[in-house]
Amino acid sequence: MADRQQLLIEQIPHLRRYARVLHAGHTADADDLVQDTLERAVNKWGLWRGAGSVRPWLFSIMHNLFVDQCAVRHAQTAQSLEDLPDGALPMQAATQDTRIEALELLAALQRPSVPLREVLLLVAVEGLSYAETAKALGVPTGTVMSRLSRARSQLWQLTSGEGTQRPALRVIDGQRSVG
């Protein structure tokens, strides 16, 4: 009981961050999603069986809830997450000393579609393995990698010319096309 409580409370800041990335900075919507996720996690606690870290499991719950909500909200317009509009708001960072580069990156992060943002957050920021990410999102590992690659290219394009060295993205071995 106390065990579950502590495990979940520790994860709340991570869940809020993921929700914020999903909801493109809309804090209230994001926190609603966190609340729904926690409630479902408490109710379905038995399904987690203590296998591996609890965080990927919570992320998968959140992802599925988000997909369900989007399906309801965008039933008439959007056919998939790919079709969701770009985030309207820049993600707010609470700290005052956030650097300009970080603010620009946060703004740029709103541009890629939700599935691309998700893999960036889960792999590059949360440090999940490709396999954990694939499981959380319910897609093959290869899809995770191709989305990652596309997400990174888009971010580079959006933040290029800002003094950071941009890689020669299309000069690889020629076996794979980018994007």
Added chain:
Amino acid sequence: MNPQRPDRDTLMAYADGQLDRSRRLEVERYLQQEARLAVRGELAPLRAELTALQAQNLALREALDPLLDEPVPARLLQPVTPPVRPWARAAAVALWIGVGAVAGSLLTRQSQQDDAVVAAQNDGMQHFVHQAELAYAVYTPDARRPVEVREGSDLTTWLSRRLQRPIIAPDALPGGLVLMGGRLLPGMPGKPAAQLMYQDAQGHRVTVYLRGMAKPTTETAFRIVQGKQASTFYWVDRQWGYALTGDLPRAQLLDAARALYQRYTADDPAPPAPTAAPQA
């Protein structure tokens, strides 16, 4: 045998720390070979791409990590937190005051899970204690203006309004410590903290530093940190951190801290009943 040039996915997986040991070493061998052949003073192409990948990962983490430090809204704790009986919490703290003083230890926790929570919160705690020590070191030596507002009802009204919670400033604490007054200080980003100052008949000054914390705690614990100039007793109760800093014998500081804790928990619906508190 020359190492295989890693393809794009392999390089990305390497940057993301996803490769097993043998494939990792293979990539590193290629990078070394590439570096040997590279034009002097120029970054070899694969190394350049790897650097860019790693830089992007780092930039993303730096941009998004501050989100983790934001205070958690209370409503998000409700789904996971069973209602806590105030007397149980008070009794637990009373026990910690005793155990902490006897053992003189920073960490004596009940279980591994507790340790994990402590580890996650340690950074925030260290920052909190550092702020409390700094506030003590800056303002207690001041002969002319040690406090911003002298004791009186104005003081607590003002601090309570600014911190948006009731601030209690007992007129006196054990050991002959008498309230001098207090001041407002920076706390968490964009949020204020309060400092109260006490003085005994010999002129020893003790400060109380109080502010909201980034992360809530599920369990209140009582700790001591021995600084160069002074010792700090501190505890976190739900979303609020309390620190008592002074250059006085530990037992005397403990008495003062305990009295302060009891004043702050006396506001709970059910009064604390720490009758079984061990002796310090």
